[in-house]
Every structure is written in structure tokens, then in C-alpha cells.
Amino acid sequence: MLWLTWRQHRVPVLVTFxxxxxxxxxxxINGLGAADLPRTGASGPEMMLDxxxxxxxxxxxxxxxxxxxxxxxxxxxxxxxxxxxxFDRKTQLLAWTQSVSRGRxxxxxxxxxxTLVVVAGLIMGTxxxxxxxxxxxxxxxxxxxxxxxxxxxxxxPAGWWLFAFAVGVASGALLxxxxxxxxLTLAVFVIAxxxxxxxxxxxxxxxxxxxxxxxxxxxxxxxxxxGRTTIAPDGRELDAADARYEQASVCxxxxxxxAGLECMKALGYREIALYHPADRYWRFQWTEAGAxxxxxxxxxxFAVRRTVRQRP
Amino acid sequence: xxxxxxxxxxAFETTGLGVRYRRNWALRDCSVSVPAGRVVALVGPxxxxxxxxxxxxxxxxxxxxxxxxxxxxxxxxxxxxxxxMAFVAQDKPLYDSFTVADTLRFGxxxxxxxxxxxxxxxxxxxGISLRHKVGKLSGGQQAQVALTLALAKRPELLVLDEPLAxxxxxxxxxxxxxxxxxxxxxxxxxLLSSHVVSDLLNTCDWLVVLNGGxxxxxxxxxxxxxxxxxxxxxxxxADGLARRLQVVSxxxxxRQATLLAHVGTERLTLxxxxxxxxxxxxxxxxxxLRSPEASSLPRPSxxxxx
Numbered sequence: 134m135l136w137l138t139w140r141q142h143r144v145p146v147l148v149t150f151x152x153x154x155x156x157x158x159x160x161x162i163n164g165l166g167a168a169d170l171p172r173t174g175a176s177g178p179e180m181m182l183d184x185x186x187x188x189x190x191x192x193x194x195x196x197x198x199x200x201x202x203x204x205x206x207x208x209x210x211x212x213x214x215x216x217x218x219x220f221d222r223k224t225q226l227l228a229w230t231q232s233v234s235r236g237r238x239x240x241x242x243x244x245x246x247x248t249l250v251v252v253a254g255l256i257m258g259t260x261x262x263x264x265x266x267x268x269x270x271x272x273x274x275x276x277x278x279x280x281x282x283x284x285x286x287x288x289x290p291a292g293w294w295l296f297a298f299a300v301g302v303a304s305g306a307l308l309x310x311x312x313x314x315x316x317l318t319l320a321v322f323v324i325a326x327x328x329x330x331x332x333x334x335x336x337x338x339x340x341x342x343x344x345x346x347x348x349x350x351x352x353x354x355x356x357x358x359x360g361r362t363t364i365a366p367d368g369r370e371l372d373a374a375d376a377r378y379e380q381a382s383v384c385x386x387x388x389x390x391x392a393g394l395e396c397m398k399a400l401g402y403r404e405i406a407l408y409h410p411a412d413r414y415w416r417f418q419w420t421e422a423g424a425x426x427x428x429x430x431x432x433x434x435f436a437v438r439r440t441v442r443q444r445p
Numbered sequence: 446x447x448x449x450x451x452x453x454x455x456a457f458e459t460t461g462l463g464v465r466y467r468r469n470w471a472l473r474d475c476s477v478s479v480p481a482g483r484v485v486a487l488v489g490p491x492x493x494x495x496x497x498x499x500x501x502x503x504x505x506x507x508x509x510x511x512x513x514x515x516x517x518x519x520x521x522x523x524x525x526x527x528x529x530m531a532f533v534a535q536d537k538p539l540y541d542s543f544t545v546a547d548t549l550r551f552g553x554x555x556x557x558x559x560x561x562x563x564x565x566x567x568x569x570x571x572g573i574s575l576r577h578k579v580g581k582l583s584g585g586q587q588a589q590v591a592l593t594l595a596l597a598k599r600p601e602l603l604v605l606d607e608p609l610a611x612x613x614x615x616x617x618x619x620x621x622x623x624x625x626x627x628x629x630x631x632x633x634x635x636l637l638s639s640h641v642v643s644d645l646l647n648t649c650d651w652l653v654v655l656n657g658g659x660x661x662x663x664x665x666x667x668x669x670x671x672x673x674x675x676x677x678x679x680x681x682x683a684d685g686l687a688r689r690l691q692v693v694s695x696x697x698x699x700r701q702a703t704l705l706a707h708v709g710t711e712r713l714t715l716x717x718x719x720x721x722x723x724x725x726x727x728x729x730x731x732x733x734l735r736s737p738e739a740s741s742l743p744r745p746s747x748x749x750x751x
Contacts, residue, residue: 136554140547141540222541226534227591230503231555232598234522441522442507 164267186271204297208318212301217311254291261286287418292425299429306436337420340407359407366401456481456634461511471497486645487638489655530602531595541580564597585616605637678719694732
């Protein structure tokens, strides 16, 4: 089975690891170039330091924004054809009538390729983390606060790669054709990415509140900002829209201006920033990778179940 | 008229087998039992359920009702049973991107019993290079590679779905001859389907006719031919005769009636105005297919009806 898995899937596997090698090389060269950058705490105006760091990081930093879509390719080229292509060519009739039951056939393919996918994801995450390490202490290293660095560093990529792979396999099991499975995989991946990045990620833990009174130690560095909330004098929490509405009634005629805020403050309204401190990075990484892995295992189970039960 | 089976385990057997795709029954209440060592022709028009029956027997499809058994074991996805049979699906699917050598390696890696020497010798005898990509081979060569893959597994039961479709006459002959050669050597049971009856004339010794998802005929070919007769005589006497016999088809003109009937093993005593002749295989199959309500099945044995 190991040989068969390799023989059937060696092209996407080789392309993927080739791509990782290339990306690693670029990150290495770029990271070495950052070694001489002055760091925070060294002499010189900080603004200037960050400009230099950002100029050095720019070529890869902008590539990184696109690389968060790489897991989708794993879903499309590793996952969707795994079953889809067999159904396209009717070769499942050949594969499932040898002396290996189809349940074991699929389970072994999923185990082998799933392991490779996780390894590839971990390589991706480690390379990004090391690259960001070379910019430690500059504003390039925003691995917690910003979308692309967080998604690409640490162990989150392993979760995303495995999840995309499982979505592809499950789509193939469901639709029994490669092309529709590819379309479904892409759609599910994009929806999941938007859902996680846009909504879920801020709430892996309850955010801390900054009311400007003495928790500056957790406010330093790569802080992840969640939003703002306004607390009314009677203790109600108001979101931005409610706060504006209330301001119009309690401080009429002073909207949109600093005077409006001053007026509110005078009346006892407090504006509070919600944030996650930088040291929550690993907690968030584990949460994201864990949740995605659980989903992936569920999807893999669905694919096996459907393959064993369904008509060929 | 009943085929008496020996104490030998049937190679395959179905009891009340039914398969439903959503609302349509592709197979309904199929009961057949075929002794080991036979070359079985499964014939029927397109859409009769031949592929469904074959897929059920090889464990690709789970029956909705009834049971299918191979060598006495209920068919499922057990690897032990998979190892004892080989299946060549319709259109003989193979991995196009594999070389012939890869394809043989596939067979070797995925099967417990695999006769590598036989496979390599057979491919060499056919003049097919091991280094060629399967997708680049001719249809006849692909059929031979698919057959080699099945035979090298050394199965006790070989199931072939329309093995001769899409092959030119020469390739048909080659495939059939190769098949029969191995059958003679090994004594395995072969089950092959076709919608072209004449394909199977010279090679099979058991006939199963499937029509509209039901089994109409199952029996030893020679016995079936011996037990059916074509009777021609005056139309006014036909009704009387038809009452005495199991008539499969009944063609009448003003004066003349032609009956194809199952007469059994006893000698017929007929009015001298009737003439009698043996039936041809193709004629027999067509007669049954045209009258779906007629059937010729062995009486179920106690074991299968229990």
C-alpha cells in the first residue's frame, strides 16, 4: 500500500516539498540579510529602524499574504483527486477488488498522506517562525497580531494543511468526480478561512480590557487588538454603534469631534480597548491547530465511512 | 428438469437477492446457485442488471435484500474472500499512468497470492513491453493486461464484466482463448457477462439469463438445450399441447403454430401432425427474453431455501 500511495501521489508530494525547499531558501537568504539590522533598544530613532526592517522584509512579507491560500492547493491536488480520480476513471473497481479491503485501502492512504501533509505544514510553520525570528524586535515580527504571519507560523499551518487535505478527500467521497470535488474544496476552504480569520480567531480566549489603568506590561509588543467597547456610567457595555447613538442623546451637537468624547468622558462613560497580550500566541496556535485537526479527522472518518458503505 | 447438485459447495449462490438504487430495483428476488468449475455465461439485454449482479458477487455492492455467497461465505468486504476471486470490470479499468511493470507490481503488492512469474511470462508471450505506459497500449493489449492481473491472482472464481465489448474480432479470439487455456489448466470457476449471446457459444457450459432484474434461466447448457424443443404443427391443436407443456414462446399463423417449450427429460409422445426439432442457444435465450414471465430454474435446494 505504501508503494501504491507513493506511485499514485508522488507528483503532488514532490511538487509540494520542492516548493517548501524553494520557499525555505528564499526565507534563509532574506533572514540572513536581516541579521545586521539594528534592534529596538539600540541607538537611533525607532521609526527609522522599522523602516529599514520593513524594507528588508518586504519582498517575502507580501508573498506571505498570498501563501495563506497554499493549503487550498493541498486540498485541490492531494485531497480531491484521491477518490475523485478513481471514480473518474472507474479504477476504484480495480483497486477495491484486490485483496485489500477498500476501508483499509483508504485508511492507509489517508494515514500516509495525512502524515506527509502534517509534516509539510510543520515545515512551513517552522520556516516562517524562524524567518520571523530573524526580525525579532522589529515591527516585521507580527506573528500574533496579523493575519498572514499568524496563519503561516508556528503549528497553525499543520492544522490548515491537514484540514484542506481532509476537505478535498471528503469532497471526492461525496461528489465522486475530481472537478466538482475541487470546486467544493475551494469553496469550503475559503469559507473556513474567512470564518476563522474574520470571526473565530479573536475569541479563542476572552480578551483583556485596557482601560488605561496600569496593565501596560501586557500591552507591550505584538498585541492582538480585538476592538473597542464603551462602558456606560450604569455599567452597560455599548458597542461602537450604540455608543454613537447614545452620544447623540447625552451630548447633543458634539458628535464626531473630540468635544463629543470629552463630553462623554465627563459624564462617566469609559472607552475600553479589547486585546490579547502577545504571550497568548502559543495558546492561540494550539487552539487553531487543534480545532482544525479535529475537523480534519471528522472529515476523514466521513470519507472512510462513505467509501465503505457506498455503492462503487 | 432439475439440476441435481452434488455435495460440492456451489462456487456462488444468491438467495432472494435484491439491489435497489434509490427507488429502482436493479435486481429483484434473484436466486441462483452455480457449482464450482463451471464457465458461466450471464446474458441479458442492456440494463437487465448484469453489472449489478456481478458487483454484488464481488463485494463492491451490498445487497438491499437477500444474500450473496461465494464458496459458502456471505459476500462482504472481507479480505479473505477478496483474495479468492478476481474481477475485471466493464471497460477494464487500469491506471493509465502506470507502466505495465507498475501494474504488475500493483497486483503483487495488493494481493496475498500472486504468481509473479506467470504474470511476467504471460506479458512477455503477448509481446507487451513492461516499460510501456498502460494508457498507450491498444485496447486488445489493455484487455490482456487486465486479464493477466486477474489471472495472476490465482483466483478460484474469476468474474468478468463484458470482457469482449470494444474488442476487435481478433482480440476477442485472443482473449477468449487465453481465458479458456487458463481455465483448462486451473479448473477455476469463471463467470462472464455479455449482451451478445454468440460470444459465449463455444466457451460456456452454464447459462444464466437475467431479464429486467430477475433471473429467468439458470442451468447446465447441454441440459437446457436437451430439455427444450421447438414443436411445429397445426394451429388448432396448439392449445391442447400448450396446456401439457411449459411453453416459452408461442408463434401462431392461421394454420401453423410454432411452440418453443420446456419438455423436460421425458420423451414426448406427439400427434404425428407435429414435427419436433432441437433448439439453438441463441433462439432459446431470445425466446426467454421475449417472454419475461417464463422461467427455467432448478428447484431450490433445502439449503438455499432455508
